[in-house]
Amino acid sequence: MNTNAKQHQTPIIVVGAGIVGITTAYVLQASGKYAVTVVAEYLPLPTLSDAYTTSAAPAWASPFAGGNWHGYAKLDQTDLQQKELFTLHMLQKLCDLYPDSSIKRVKGYEYRKAADYIEPYFIRHISGVRYIPTSELPPQGIDVGVEFDTVVFNAPEYLAWLARKFVAIGGVLRQSTRLSSLSDALKYAPTPSSPSSNENNNGAGVVVVNCTGLGSRYLVDVADAAVTPARGHVVLVRSPECQDVTVSDESEWFYVIPRGNGTVILGGTYDIGNWSQTTNPDTTTRILQNTIRLCPQLIGEPATSHTTAQNIDDRVAKLRERIVSEHVGFRPMRVGGVRLELSQLDVGNVPVVHNYGHGGYGYQSSWGYAYGAMRLVDQAVNSSCSVGPKHTQSKL
Template sequence: MGGVRVVVVGAGVVGFSTAVCIAENLRHVSVTLLGEKFSPETTSDGAAGILFANHNPDVPVEQQRRWFKSSFDHLRLIAQSEDAPEAGVMLSSGWQIFRDVPEDKTPYWSDLVLGFRIMTEREMVRFPEHRFGQAFTTIKCECSRYLPWLEKRFRRAGGQVEQRRVDNLQDLSGSFDVIVNCSGLGSRSLAADVSVQPVRGQVLKMEAPWLQHFIRDGDGLTYIFPGIQGVTIGGTRQGGDWNLQVEENDTRGILKRCSSLEPSLTRARILSSWVGLRPDRRTPRVEVEREVEVEVKKGGRSVTVVHNYGHGGVGVTLAWGTAMEALGLVKKSLQGNKAKL
């Protein structure tokens, strides 16, 4: 398959994960990543970056397990390697707590994280407004470090990086044999997919080195995630909101909610505030485009489009898993078109 050219559109955690997977596994393929914005200006950079996943009834559980396990195992190896500080990947232990006992006390990923167990009554005394909790060790991935590290890994595998705005995927058909769309919210226009909606998230980074354990409310709105540099607290989940400005009302609400779970935060200093738009979709889209109009014929060959976007607030959690699935789709596409290529 010498001379085959693949382009990945999108420089967030999904885009770079996908580009690395392709470049490292298809050594005879030329891989280029195009992005309008790179770290530290991507949505991924502000993500809390801790591996959690909610059950999605529209995705087979085995597929969700495969995505989660692939990401967890990949990041765990990094967390336990000499690259951990540079890559911004660390093991993180703590608690997920619920105001009401959930129907599913042991989620599908409970055996994939480390040391999962139900919290004891004695442990729950600390959270008097909550009735149920889970304790376990997961992984925190700080994308402001992880993305530059992934880019270095991609370049070492022979990948090429170009800062460029893409307005139409078909514009790339003359230069590449396979187009992989990891443009997140940009897929509203690039893939004509209006089901991708922004979900506004605001977080704060706090100086609180005494905090060592994460706390996450089961509703996903209130969380405290200690990291390598600072503690990320949040958050907001405002669907259809394109506002990228830091709102003081949200800041006050975040501080109030998080301080009720961890009173010592009232003594912490705010290091920074951040707002990003999560690319939300009912289900992540990881598939080969089936619509005839995007299968562009150039010189007697077909250009395939593989999509990998719509991860919402679980981009870091599922990035490597869906990247590996996208890699499989690229492989199948190249095998199918081998005679033409």
């Protein structure tokens, strides 16, 4: 154990300022062991308005998220399940402690067809679960409904809030150009607070943490071809009447996510490998048709009022009038799942912890992966020798 590392904060460079980078940076900085600098082309501070520029979307998924917690892990993905459940508890705690975080406790509703329904793992682990009687189910085609306690958050606001918390505890945000390699980020290394912490200390001088999402496909020293975009088209509407999250997975996947400020995100699509930044009017109409069917409250109607073939056009027109904006975002999907690994940079003896590839679940697993990344940073710093031969990797 390198005790100097505890007394004198080891410099860490986190590359990437999406929710994964900011949460990881926060956890590292809050530990008291590390002096963390976040380096990224796109940062959530100082101005939130930058978040929604179309040009940022292909390189920065986080401002475009829904966002809600809705367990994604499959029944055999126990590691991801733990990370998601841990994150749900963190988000609930943050909601209770910090109303300005934008996180809200809400009811979640999941609707399915009985033939496709497999009870999700989280149903046995979270509160407020109730199977909805058939008489209370929304419209035609849906025959399983389950209600549960969850959270929603306003993605760009929560991201900026957490970034401010990180800065408030001494973390540093530095804007960069688009880096061509992770090694390029080394020039942003903070000055070690002690001369005993230096870059020749078997790689313990600086640790790089890679949270670049889709960027990991293009950084020359990562070049991960398994990373690919999963395009999501969403419609933001004004609907203070809508308070709860609704997700339906019938032949297509639709969701209604209130942001807690009177606006609601309606989605969505999940187009793998599609980089188009243009919204498609047919998709918009399909999203409106299906979300109003699931959630009549969107236009101020009672939950029990059903959309029918006779009233659908009228209802869609009313919902269309409430559109505030439309967005396309790109989930950083990775074939094989998240890469959470300790490795080394091509240059020097510098350890790198990879934490990228969170697809559609980056927020809802963020705290679990952030602590997982810190365990790997601790391992790199505490090892008395180098992290090993170039291609040795340690997986959590």
